[in-house]
Amino acid sequence: MYEEYLRRLLEPLGVYAFTENSISGAEICALGAGLDAIGDQLETAEKEALTATAEEEGLRRRENLFARRSAAATAEDRRAAIAALLQIDGDSLTPSDINRTILGCGIRARAMEIDTGHLQVIFPDVGGVPAEFDQIRDIILDILPCHLEVEFYFRYMTWTECERGGYTWAMVEAAGHTWDTFQMAPPAED
Secondary structure, three states, X not given: OHHHHHHHHHHHHOOOOOOOOOHHHHHHHHHHHHHHHHHHHHHHHHHHXXXXXXXXXXXXHHHXXXXXXXXXXXXXXXXXXXXXXXXXXXXXXXXXXXXXXXXXXXXXXXXXXXXXXXXXXXXXXXXXXXXXHHHHHHHHHHHOOOOOEEEEEEEOOOHHHHHHHOOOHHHHHHOOOOHHHHHOOOOOOO
16 A cells, blocks of 8 residues: 555656666565554554544453443444543433443443432333342442442333233243343333
8 A cells, every 4th residue: 555655756756766676666665564563553544543533452442441341342432432431520410311331331321310319220221130239230330429329220121011912821932031031131122
């Protein structure tokens, strides 16, 4: 890539001979290969320097800034968790700010104020207790003000959701569900 660029740039000068076995041709080839390698390194460094495009090292370095690593598994979810944790400041106590910030645990969570000083945290996209819940709970409790009483609630399939989804015991058995896996299944689409 850079070799071709250097050839086009220098050819009009008429100083270099770009024949097959010329010294100047070999020099341009070597310079081009060196610039290609540096260009690749710079491209990787730029990608990892931005939270929105980081994949590995950039995400790992940002996660090291926090006391706990989120439970997010994918790079996209890790980026969202990092972005949520980076927005924490002294004025982040409104319900919408808290809900935006607790995404730093790595999964979608929602805090609802039950009464003064009492919050209920739910995980709308997860049936049952989320994987790595201890880690998720610790991150959420680190984020929320310590004077609040926090209760965690977990979603399980209800009979109403079963009826709405038209589930039958034959369907449940055909899907290979156990009682535990079925009650943690996502509700049927309306």
